[in-house]
Amino acid sequence: MAGGxxxxxxxxxxxxxxxxxxxxxxxxxxxxxxxxxGAGTFHPATTLRSLGPRPWAAAYVQPSRRPTDxxxxxxxxxxxxxxxxxxxxxxxxxxLQQLYLGSLEAIGIDATVHDIRFVEDDWESPTVGAWxxxxxxxxxxxxxxQFTYFQQVGGFDCKPxxxxxxxxxxxxxxxxxxxxxxxxxxFNDPDAPIPLTYGDVFRQTEGEYSRxxxxxxxxxxxxRHFEDAEAECQRILxxxxxxxxxxxxxxxxxxxxxxxxxxSHIFNLxxxxxxxxxxxxxxxxxxxxxxxxxxxxxFLETPAGGADDAPSAGAA
Amino acid sequence: xxxxxxxxxxxxxxxxxxxxxxxxxxxxxTDRMVEAGLTYAHAAAFATPRRLTLAVEGLTDxxxxxxxxxxxxxxxxxxxxxxxxxxxxxLSKDQLExxxxxxxxxxxxxxxxxxxxxxxxxxxxLTQVIEGFPWPKSMRWGEGSxxxxxxxxxxxxxxxxxxxxxxxxxxxxxxxxxxxTEGHRFLSPGRFRVSxxxxxxxxLKRAHVILDPEERRERxxxxxxxxxxxxxxxxxxxxxxxAEVAGLVEWPVPLMGxxxxxxxxxxxxxxxxxxxxxxxxxxxxxxTGKIVRFLTVANIEAPDDGxxxxxxxxxxxxxxxxDAKFFWENDLAVAKDGMGAWTDxxxxxxxxxxxxxxxxxxxxxxxxAREIAPMVGAGPDAAGRAALIAKADLSSEMVYEFPELQGxxxxxxxxxxxxxxxxxxxxxxxxxxxxxSDDVPTAPVSVTVALADKLDTLTGFWAIDEKPTGSKDPxxxxxxxxxxxxxxxxxxxxxxxxxxxPGGGVSDDLLSFFHDRxxxxxxxxxxxxxxxxxxxxxxxxxxxxxxxxxxxxLAGVLATxxxxxxxxxxxxxxxxxxxxxxxDGVAYEFGPDEKFAEAAEEKALFKAxxxxxxxxxxxxxxxxxxxxxxxxxxxxxxxxxxxxxVQINTDNQIVRRNRLNLLHRIRQICLAAAxxxxxxx
Numbered sequence: 001m002a003g004g005x006x007x008x009x010x011x012x013x014x015x016x017x018x019x020x021x022x023x024x025x026x027x028x029x030x031x032x033x034x035x036x037x038g039a040g041t042f043h044p045a046t047t048l049r050s051l052g053p054r055p056w057a058a059a060y061v062q063p064s065r066r067p068t069d070x071x072x073x074x075x076x077x078x079x080x081x082x083x084x085x086x087x088x089x090x091x092x093x094x095x096l097q098q099l100y101l102g103s104l105e106a107i108g109i110d111a112t113v114h115d116i117r118f119v120e121d122d123w124e125s126p127t128v129g130a131w132x133x134x135x136x137x138x139x140x141x142x143x144x145x146q147f148t149y150f151q152q153v154g155g156f157d158c159k160p161x162x163x164x165x166x167x168x169x170x171x172x173x174x175x176x177x178x179x180x181x182x183x184x185x186x187f188n189d190p191d192a193p194i195p196l197t198y199g200d201v202f203r204q205t206e207g208e209y210s211r212x213x214x215x216x217x218x219x220x221x222x223x224r225h226f227e228d229a230e231a232e233c234q235r236i237l238x239x240x241x242x243x244x245x246x247x248x249x250x251x252x253x254x255x256x257x258x259x260x261x262x263x264s265h266i267f268n269l270x271x272x273x274x275x276x277x278x279x280x281x282x283x284x285x286x287x288x289x290x291x292x293x294x295x296x297x298x299f300l301e302t303p304a305g306g307a308d309d310a311p312s313a314g315a316a
Numbered sequence: 317x318x319x320x321x322x323x324x325x326x327x328x329x330x331x332x333x334x335x336x337x338x339x340x341x342x343x344x345x346t347d348r349m350v351e352a353g354l355t356y357a358h359a360a361a362f363a364t365p366r367r368l369t370l371a372v373e374g375l376t377d378x379x380x381x382x383x384x385x386x387x388x389x390x391x392x393x394x395x396x397x398x399x400x401x402x403x404x405x406x407l408s409k410d411q412l413e414x415x416x417x418x419x420x421x422x423x424x425x426x427x428x429x430x431x432x433x434x435x436x437x438x439x440x441x442l443t444q445v446i447e448g449f450p451w452p453k454s455m456r457w458g459e460g461s462x463x464x465x466x467x468x469x470x471x472x473x474x475x476x477x478x479x480x481x482x483x484x485x486x487x488x489x490x491x492x493x494x495x496x497t498e499g500h501r502f503l504s505p506g507r508f509r510v511s512x513x514x515x516x517x518x519x520l521k522r523a524h525v526i527l528d529p530e531e532r533r534e535r536x537x538x539x540x541x542x543x544x545x546x547x548x549x550x551x552x553x554x555x556x557x558x559a560e561v562a563g564l565v566e567w568p569v570p571l572m573g574x575x576x577x578x579x580x581x582x583x584x585x586x587x588x589x590x591x592x593x594x595x596x597x598x599x600x601x602x603x604t605g606k607i608v609r610f611l612t613v614a615n616i617e618a619p620d621d622g623x624x625x626x627x628x629x630x631x632x633x634x635x636x637x638x639d640a641k642f643f644w645e646n647d648l649a650v651a652k653d654g655m656g657a658w659t660d661x662x663x664x665x666x667x668x669x670x671x672x673x674x675x676x677x678x679x680x681x682x683x684x685a686r687e688i689a690p691m692v693g694a695g696p697d698a699a700g701r702a703a704l705i706a707k708a709d710l711s712s713e714m715v716y717e718f719p720e721l722q723g724x725x726x727x728x729x730x731x732x733x734x735x736x737x738x739x740x741x742x743x744x745x746x747x748x749x750x751x752x753s754d755d756v757p758t759a760p761v762s763v764t765v766a767l768a769d770k771l772d773t774l775t776g777f778w779a780i781d782e783k784p785t786g787s788k789d790p791x792x793x794x795x796x797x798x799x800x801x802x803x804x805x806x807x808x809x810x811x812x813x814x815x816x817x818p819g820g821g822v823s824d825d826l827l828s829f830f831h832d833r834x835x836x837x838x839x840x841x842x843x844x845x846x847x848x849x850x851x852x853x854x855x856x857x858x859x860x861x862x863x864x865x866x867x868x869x870l871a872g873v874l875a876t877x878x879x880x881x882x883x884x885x886x887x888x889x890x891x892x893x894x895x896x897x898x899x900d901g902v903a904y905e906f907g908p909d910e911k912f913a914e915a916a917e918e919k920a921l922f923k924a925x926x927x928x929x930x931x932x933x934x935x936x937x938x939x940x941x942x943x944x945x946x947x948x949x950x951x952x953x954x955x956x957x958x959x960x961x962v963q964i965n966t967d968n969q970i971v972r973r974n975r976l977n978l979l980h981r982i983r984q985i986c987l988a989a990a991x992x993x994x995x996x997x
Contacts, residue, residue, distance in 0.1 A: 122453065
């Protein structure tokens with residue numbers, strides 16, 4: 001690739017450059033959430049923080065799991081475990097598109113040589129009760145990011161509106177590095193004393209998880225875990241705001257939301273095991289959405305959700 | 317006479333919404349300006365991915381002044397009345413004029429409204445238009461509450477006349493109008509000032525933006541053809557894709573690239589669908605019809621002439637087609653193995669929770685297909701076999717990826733499985749017709765499976781009481797019923813729905829649903845509803861081909877003078893007879909005797925009826941409704957002459973009875989083919 005910037009040489013360099021770029025633009029660079037999620041959006045730094053009136057700017061890598069996409073490490077670009085890079089800025093700044101294009105330049109994509117397009121793509125997450133409008137961003141015909149202006153999360157109007165950017169890191173890095181099979185992509189510098197490819201790190205685990213996701217995961221156990229997570233989420237939210245031990249008001253939005261995330265991921269696993277019929281599917285999605293909405297409601301009662309702010313701020 | 321230029325500059329507007337939005341901008345602005353008293357010579361609207369533009373030529377620079385006189389209360393009316401009048405006119409008492417009227421002195425007010433400058437009217441109209449713009453989907457952004465399709469960045473609004481241009485002072489949700497805009501995002505960054513529409517369009521072009529969508533389309537079409545022709549190839553036309561692609565670029569640059577030889581074995585439909593749906597590529601074919609190149613439309617002119625863009629697009633396509641090839645090869649293996657794995661898999665796919673799995677459904681369809689096959693002229697074994705595999709491709713990987721290829725892939729896979737051509741064709745054709753204008757299959761096996769599929773759907777959903785209501789028809793049952801009607805009528809099939817369909821036939825309620833759809837179908841073909849009612853009242857109304865043939869014959873006869881007058885004659889006979897029967901309490905069914913006929917016209921009628929009956933009987937036997945109805949229409953003159961010359965209710969009771977019996981004979985003959993009492997007029 002031509003252009004002013006030098007080209008990254010490895011997967012991790014692409015990530016590091018994005019981290020540096022967004023840190024330079026004022027984002028708090030967070031770490032991945034320590035739970036299994038289907039996408040970076042599930043990180044509370046996005047779902048919950050996009051709610052309420054308080055400004056927010058965060059960027060982070062999020063390992064994401066999509067059990068049905070497992071291909072035993074054989075497919076050139078399908079993985080059941082992959083990385084997303086996520087940026088959330090609230091309120092969405094007027095120059096967000098320019099900021100985004102700057103991030104592409106930072107990883108070596110020159111927009112005067114490559115064809116960058118913003119193609120309509122409305123985003124909706126039925127399990128989070130969220131939707132927004134935006135685009136998928138194409139680079140030479142390949143989708144490299146999702147760009148969304150959040151309109152609703154957990155059933156609440158987003159005021160102000162957050163701008164969300166999601167980069168599919170493997171696909172983007174493969175493109176920038178000119179690699180055709182994900183497993184052949186250099187993970188660290190190819191000239192490092194111990195050069196490692198993506199395959200060195202993940203080929204085996206892709207195989208292990210594919211087998212477990214598709215054939216071995218015990219569906220009865222999973223079904224029970226789903227019920228447990230759902231019940232625990234509801235119990236946490238039902239516990240009331242007043243904490244007798246500390247004597248404080250503590251709404252436990254985040255612990256409850258953890259259970260919602262858990263239920264969502266277990267649903268994905270059950271789906272991969274092929275035990276959920278078309279009609280049941282809708283019912284499960286509805287149950288997870290109900291949890292997400294309850295968590296969103298709870299978050300809006302917390303300080304970070306703007307509960308203590310002056311009423312003029314205009315919380316949902 | 318200034319010209320008006322408006323540009324609403326935003327982040328990327330979805331391609332599918334652009335044309336409509338440009339039209340809306342034009343009609344909403346011009347409507348409001350005209351309503352406010354301005355006139356204009358010409359208006360045109362344009363859209364690119366990032367802007368909506370309206371250019372209005374020859375706008376009047378202000379609305380005309382108006383003067384209105386209003387009559388108020390009498391001078392001696394109570395103070396309250398005068399106060400009300402002053403309030404409604406906005407004047408003070410010393411501005412009123414007392415004039416003599418019939419009933420004494422009356423207050424008169426003269427309200428003068430000065431013309432308003434165009435600036436003011438345009439500003440007001442534009443504010444309303446932006447705030448109430450009918451986007452199919454709109455959004456908020458940042459901290460604002462304005463809704464637009466994507467974030468709005470700037471408003472350009474200027475009036476231009478001989479003295480130069482001026483910005484119309486207008487501000488909407490914090491966006492103040494100016495006289496600047498931007499060019500192409502990558503090729504010509506930065507803002508520039510414009511002074512008129514011509515200046516705007518020229519500067520945009522210099523800044524790599526083609527404003528007019530039509531011009532972008534033509535440029536793509538033209539350059540794409542040139543690229544293909546130069547290599548002896550041809551671009552497969554696709555106007556929908558062309559319009560979409562023209563809405564994704566401000567500076568279209570077509571580029572043609574190669575499709576790897578390893579993908580040439582894929583069916584051309586798979587190549588085309590994959591390239592179009594995923595990549596928005598056009599397909600380019602050689603003289604033999606094989607798709608050999610892809611054509612993409614970039615938004616930039618790159619220094620390497622698009623080499624990097626083509627390389628990137630080629631790589632993405634290779635990945636996509638590798639997937640497709642992988643699906644195709646996996647699918648072929650299953651197909652060659654007899655497709656059993658797919659049909660088994662359909663046992664786990666619910667069709668509807670009250671109607672069982674897809675496999676249950678397919679087995680019902682196959683059983684039905686075997687039963688009705690003889691009536692369609694197909695072999696029961698071929699039809700049953702075709703039905704069993706017709707939906708097998710729903711389990712295939714290719715159809716999972718490209719649902720729009722269902723049926724077509726079924727045919728390819730059935731061929732690969734070594735099934736006979738008519739069985740394979742049924743996999744593709746049994747979904748048809750998909751709508752009122754879709755082709756109707758004619759091959760017997762395809763027709764049989766198509767009918768069995770639709771009839772199973774209809775009887776199934778009727779059995780569980782899931783009928784269409786109002787505008788809700790989630791299972792497309794109206795389309796299924798119309799499909800049956802068209803399959804039966806186009807192929808001239810005799811398939812009485814209540815007697816020939818096994819399992820007791822369709823219910824009366826479902827039959828009347830078919831009748832409703834048939835009415836709509838025939839009405840679209842110019843047959844009046846009363847004609848259809850007249851035919852549906854006859855026995856055999858579950859035989860849709862018969863009903864249609866009768867309706868067409870009746871409509872044909874009614875279109876002639878004789879036919880229409882015959883109906884009048886029939887109605888007169890029928891009314892007289894009905895009255896007499898009610899009055900006398902007897903049915904005049906004995907049959908008239910010619911020996912009691914008195915007038916020559918009466919005797920002539922006897923003869924005419926004999927002749928007509930001689931023709932009508934065999935014609936009805938042969939279901940030759942045209943001939944039967946022509947013979948009826950020939951009765952018009954004798955019937956008219958009879959009524960002209962003869963008094964039915966004479967004093968001679970024998971003659972009267974005989975004439976009433978004669979009327980009965982007219983009635984019977986006329987009702988043989990259709991219930992003419994239902995014909996209106």
